[in-house]
Amino acid sequence: MSEVQEKVSNVIKAKEVDPKFKYKMSKMHGAEKVMLCFQCGTCTADCPIARFSEFYRPRRIARMVQFGLKDRLLSDKALWLCSNCFTCVDHCPQNVEIAGIVRVLRNLTVKENKVIPLVYTVLASNLLKGGYVYEIREMHHKKRAGLGLPPLPKPNLEDIEKIFQITGSSNLLKGVETFEKVES
Numbered sequence: 527m528s529e530v531q532e533k534v535s536n537v538i539k540a541k542e543v544d545p546k547f548k549y550k551m552s553k554m555h556g557a558e559k560v561m562l563c564f565q566c567g568t569c570t571a572d573c574p575i576a577r578f579s580e581f582y583r584p585r586r587i588a589r590m591v592q593f594g595l596k597d598r599l600l601s602d603k604a605l606w607l608c609s610n611c612f613t614c615v616d617h618c619p620q621n622v623e624i625a626g627i628v629r630v631l632r633n634l635t636v637k638e639n640k641v642i643p644l645v646y647t648v649l650a651s652n653l654l655k656g657g658y659v660y661e662i663r664e665m666h667h668k669k670r671a672g673l674g675l676p677p678l679p680k681p682n683l684e685d686i687e688k689i690f691q692i693t694g695s696s697n698l699l700k701g702v703e704t705f706e707k708v709e710s
């Protein structure tokens with residue numbers, strides 16, 4: 527993207543702004559303190575992902591929430607780069623929980639059927655089918671037995687399905703748009 531294109535894409539249009547978004551976010555567990563962010567930049571300076579990414583900036587996420595840029599945030603693939611290491615939470619002088627804000631935004635992304643990484647749909651599908659996020663094959667069971675390990679517990683698939691419905695996780699499997707890679 528050229529410098530001019532980047533500047534144009536950074537311009538905020540009035541129709542993009544959801545003025546109530548910051549209040550809605552402030553009521554969600556983990557994002558309560560988002561309005562306390564005063565843009566000191568400590569989270570970005572200390573974030574291990576921001577160190578290697580041109581796009582991922584935790585400070586910017588907090589600012590975008592304050593500005594009400596909900597659609598931009600929910601369609602931003604960089605949101606999925608956060609590794610949930612909680613360094614930003616530990617270092618923020620205002621006790622803002624960027625990791626919690628990212629979690630809330632990711633949940634909203636799934637709820638509103640925006641684009642999500644393919645891997646989550648694969649993990650969810652495995653969980654529903656077999657009770658584990660990874661497919662456990664016969665050879666794995668045999669390997670465990672060979673090592674003298676007890677058999678894996680039998681998952682309750684009915685309960686897992688209920689949990690999916692109650693938590694809205696079924697949205698992960700309802701033909702959401704997916705992507706495989708995030709440009710860093």
Ligand code: SF4
Binds near residue numbers: 563570
């Ligand atoms: S460290 Fe806290 S106050 Fe500073 S920019 Fe990050 S979230 Fe905002």
Ligand code: SF4
Binds near residue numbers: 572575576608609
């Ligand atoms: S939790 Fe996410 S945003 Fe915070 S420091 Fe770790 S990778 Fe960066």
